[in-house]
Amino acid sequence: MKSKIKLRRKFSAESLIFHTFNYVFLALLCIAMLYPIINTIAVSFNDGLDAVRGGIGLWPRTFTLDNYRTVLGMHTILDAFWMSVYRTVVQVVTNIVVTSMLAFALSRREFKPGRPIALIFVLTMYFNAGLIPNFILIQSLGMVNTFAVYWVPTMISAFNLIIMRTYMRTIPEALLESARLDGASDFRTYLQIVMPLSKPVLATVALFVAVGAWNTWFDAFIYNSGAQHLSVLQYELQRVLASAMMQGQQSSQSSQAAQAGMGLSMVTPQTIRATITVVAAVPILIVYPFLQRYFVHGVQLGGVKE
């Protein structure tokens, strides 16, 4: 009976119009999201000379790997790529260790200082001293032009802490109780019982930290711009963009054409920019399909429980 009603409604004219509109609209939106990305990938595989003619859509017109050969031959880009990988790993590890430990202590209801400590952390979500005071602090700690500035000030975030603590509180009290009766210390309970049970939330937080670490360029720009060996990939990309902005659009076009006319090179600033963009995005694009189920689950978990 119920299904019959549903079936009939599905084929009513009003429904048909609505669903048609809905699918068309969402399809257009998906195209708007994907087109710039796919177009950039296509340009990165296209011959530079040919790209100046414009009109490359979703597929390279004159296929070449020259752009990638050039970009991956640039030491600054390659070094920055590995520095980005390195800082991402360090940030994920330190964040997970520190946040989970603190979250475990704060999740224990019998730990009395837990409540005020949590409050002091949560307050930091609502205010920030601002750019200049933070800059002065980092400078007076002697962390300018050091690797430490990437991971020390960002070791813990109140938001991740709350997500983790909330999750750990859902672990049955009886489990911790029985561990205690068996003589397990708090450290052991944390390592052998709580951590293995917290895998979903650890994965979610690790993902957020990793994405943030990979995508940041501001700390490199503000604190480490004097140390080329500490540069990260997104900062290098920002430099490429800045120099392109400086050139201005028209002059860059004419210089590309001039370069092309003289037959100096098959790679142009335009294709190089596209290629570096792809290199900076590739880790995210590769891991995204594998990780999306974690973050959707994790965010809903965090959102609902708040």
Add this chain to the structure above:
Amino acid sequence: MGITTSPGVSAKKRPWRVTFKKQWQLYLMSFPMLFYLLLFAYVPLLGWVMAFQEFRPRFGLSPIGQVMSNKWVGLENFKTLLDNTTILGQRFLQSVVNTLGQSILILVLGFFLTIMLSLLLNELRLTGVKRFVQNVLYLPHFLSWVIVAMLASTALSLPGSGGFLNDFLLKVGIVDRPIQFLADPGYFWGIVAGTHLWKNLGWNTIIYMAAMTSIDPNLYEAASIDGANRYQKMWHVTLASIRPTIVLLLIINIGMLLTSGFEIQWLLGQGVNIVRSENIDVFVLRYGIKMGNFSLATAAGILRTVVSILLLTGSNFVARSLKQETLF
């Protein structure tokens, strides 16, 4: 809350030293981070006193040196910023206007489009399609702002530099000459809003979608029996059920009106569009760190924080009184 072993009663009777001895590992796991937090989140607040001083770099940069050795000037720095007869004051006030313009555009567009998109996604019946669409819409959120700025500067450039938006507009015949989007200040607020929407529109639906999954299906059933059509159900059941979420997000967003982001303005801002691109954050960065005028930049930061808190509490107050009206 579940079953808890009433912690207050038994712990209160024991002397502090006994519980510490029992829980020393928990103390060890949390206290070092407390000092870390004090250093990195609370000590910088001392830097706020700089806003009431005249900054003189020769006294060094340590926070304590700052407080002790600079000359107190009262509200002088704030007056300088808010004085629209000087070039500096005009520039700061323009950056306030830009921040507000950009964030109101983001808020208004983002607010309606996100809710509309959540409703449309919620109507998708094929789970496979739904999941695919959602994942495509979430994707841009995970790309960095530099990449977004790069994609935007390409898309908006002239056809010869890969500007496919101009390509498209020319082909369709909306314009007969390519538009120099980035060189014309008039487009900049729109570019800021557009890039924010592109990056976060899909992602922002998550919280509404989560709220929608917890709606009782019986409500729809009951509405159907009462003869409600699709739009009436969307309006009276779905939207009504997620209203608390909507109000909450609105309050939070109003509190952030003086924060329109920083990255896209910094990355795509250039001499030609500075009158519309420079917002408070960019002003603080250019004026503070690049030009070394720490006192003025700190004052600008404080002004923003104070107004933000006022906006947040104000909108919260309004929402509370309105909610009472609509509820009873």
